Amino acid sequence: MLKEFREFAMKGNVVDLAVGVIxxxxxxxIVSSLVGDVIMPVIGAITGGLDFSNYFIGLSKEVTATNLVDAKKQGAVLAYGSFLTVTLNFLIIAFVLFIVIRLINRIKRSEEAKPAEAPAPTKDQVLLTEIRDILKTK
Incomplete structure (x- = not known):
């Protein structure tokens, strides 16, 4: 059983999948850091210093805190600011993947469009060409 598992785990597809997941x-x-540390602060500065991560709606009367961490300790909250951040993360990842796949497809198309080099003539063809050239000179 261990041998079968080793064979399965070492197949190209499984290893490729593991590398892809990592x-x-x-x-x-990286994208989470880009959104959280670069994009959202800029958006916050444009909108007057608003911090999207602290946007929430308390779902019970016990929630009186002004920041999300304390509000979650007090009761149920609808953290729509966190949702906005995660949605922005997703959109950035989707856009980057779209650009990468588009670039890969463009490269594949350009490689397919290149005409294949003519194969080198065989020995028979070289010999026939020499015979033809000799006959032309006579």
Missing amino acids: IGAAFGA
């Missing part, structure tokens, strides 16, 4: 997780962290 790279995807790292890419997700």
